[in-house]
Amino acid sequence: MKHVKYTLLVLVATLTAIVVVSCGKQSSTASKELEVACFKGGYDIDFFEQAAREYEKAHPGVKIKVWGNPRVWEQLRPRFVAGNPPDLTYPGWGMDHWALVYEGQVIPLDEYLDSPPYGKTEGRWRDTFEPSLLELCQYQGKTYMLPYFFSMLGWWYNKDMFEQNGWKPPRTWSELLDLCEKIKAKGIAPITYQGIYPAYAVSGFLIPWVISAGGIEAFDDAQNLVPGAWKSPAFLKAAQMMDELRRRGYFQKGANAMDHTGAQMEFLSGRAAMIPCGTWLHSEMRNVMPKGFRMGFFLPPVLDDGKGDPTAVGIGIEPWMVPTKGKNRELAIDFYKYMTSLEKAKQFVEAKGTLMSIRGSDQANFPEHLKEPVEVFRNAKTVWSVEYRQWYPKLGKAVEDATAALLAGDVTPEQFVERLEQAAEAARQDKNLPKHTYKRGQAR
């Protein structure tokens, strides 16, 4: 009997020891090994894994471990805190990128950007990127992040539905109102949106109409927290336009309660005719898309007498970065140079059906649903991006809350802009919040 007790005791003690020891185990990294942590979203990470295998082949002795998942940012936070980050990372939209910069957790890349691109002995790597996208990665004159693919923001319409009814995508506000009336008469909801995530309505309705009403300066000033900019006449006008669509019943009933997939399904099922969304829409919904569904892209309709550039287009990037405490900086940079070479960029465009930040990659074979966006981007004289949401996350959230309230009819356009300005004032007053200034370069 006693034996049994002691055996049990030893067993229990051993188990405890195993738990304690395995918790403290550290992974060791040799000098030719690279760890790349990626966000695994609609474009998956298989392309990066494939690139790693190719790079390993070309550079014997190098081992690259690419891993990722849809919530990778949550796993990366403790790694950064512990001082044990990966060598190269694409942490995804859920990561507070600028906090990494403020904390010195990622390195400025300008020195490398001024060096030659992959496999070349001259030229600057910097010049291979779309300059307007690189601009978004800078803080106090230094470049801390690098773009890879980018998305364009706009509206999508149901091509078959439009053709059958003889409708055309509206270019102006008055065309939009006319069309919505016709669609509504058919018993179809003219416009739906991803109400649970009001960011879609912000970049799909609010900002394009601010730019149309007040010019690009109206939006740049707002992002730069110029006093009064968030309640300028341009913002009020944009809010009134959203309110008017709501009052006329042109938004799908119940859209406020829909998440992104829910609203996008409404669009795909033909219950709604138009939806604001980025160019990722097709790949996000391809598994549930009705066979043969065709969708077309167009810019949000502009005011008939708008001050803003009607070709202005919203874009978004999800950047890559090199952690300061990564163990193999040079290798990480060289691998990323390989991934951003023109050849790889074109391959990414064709494999994933998205636009790339590498110049010349728009000469690739685009899938059908991207041909219109590419055309729009080529014609765009102004490019804008929602940066305040990353710079000042609390302001971003406040704008989204207010937008949800406006679309529900809970606040008037006047109260709406007042709320925005108050949130901007709170950001201005927050001493602990590092401030950004966006100066529009001679980008394009």
Added chain:
Amino acid sequence: MIPRARTAFIAGFLLPATVLYTVFVVIPVVQAFAFSLYRWRGISANRTFVGLENFHHLFADPLVWVALRHNLLLFLGTGVAILALSLALAHAVGSENRAARFLRSVYLFPQVISLVVVAILWMFILNPSFGILNAALKAVGLERWAIAWLGEKTTALASIGVAHVWHALGFYIMLFAAALRTIPPDVMEAATLDGAMGLTRLRYVTLPMLWAVLRIALVYMAIGAMNIFSLVFLMTQGGPDRATEVMLTYLYEQAFKHSEFGYATALAVLNFVLVMALSGAILALFRHNPQEGKA
């Protein structure tokens, strides 16, 4: 007197649990109290000691009180609903007929489903475009009642409460059904012979005999309502316009979206204190069984 070998034996078995509990529960809780005194982005080891600054902000932050109000409303609303439904259903599953047997085999199902699935299920039911709730309302002519339940400020929180009740109910039915079985049948019989039936018997006989279980059930409900997160996070993201914001979704927002880990930890400390206080208050309020010694 316990022999020494036996003491060592018992200690040996307690050790792993104690070590695990200390490492994964006690130390993090103590750490949380410490972190709440720092300004910390939660993305590097840099922390600045700021004393009680986070708590000053917290008491001045209107959204904390909005969230807390929602938690308490959920506790009251779901508490009453769960109590009434689970007591009734616990009675029902105790009988011996086909319906009761069926109920016994299914009442725990919602409890064992993952919360993510529960959330998605209810989002489908409440869907404004193709949900069965609105379809049913339209079928009986209540067209005007077919609204976007999760999209209206007035109904979003209640809708989440319904999903929460649906998920949690099975556990409380089990709790009360087990407790009901411990009531000696002769007591019930005596009460019936004395003419105590229905609600009278429930009030003067059944409830007093369930008192201890009732008390624990209330504490569980309080903890459940104060720590609600997944349902809100998945069904509404705290919206529309903060109408369903609760303490833990606000905490998540501060920590992961705003990189305010120090502040988020202060929120966690506040939530911890509130849950403790609420549980303590319930235990104190329900310490004495009002019917005890009256007979």
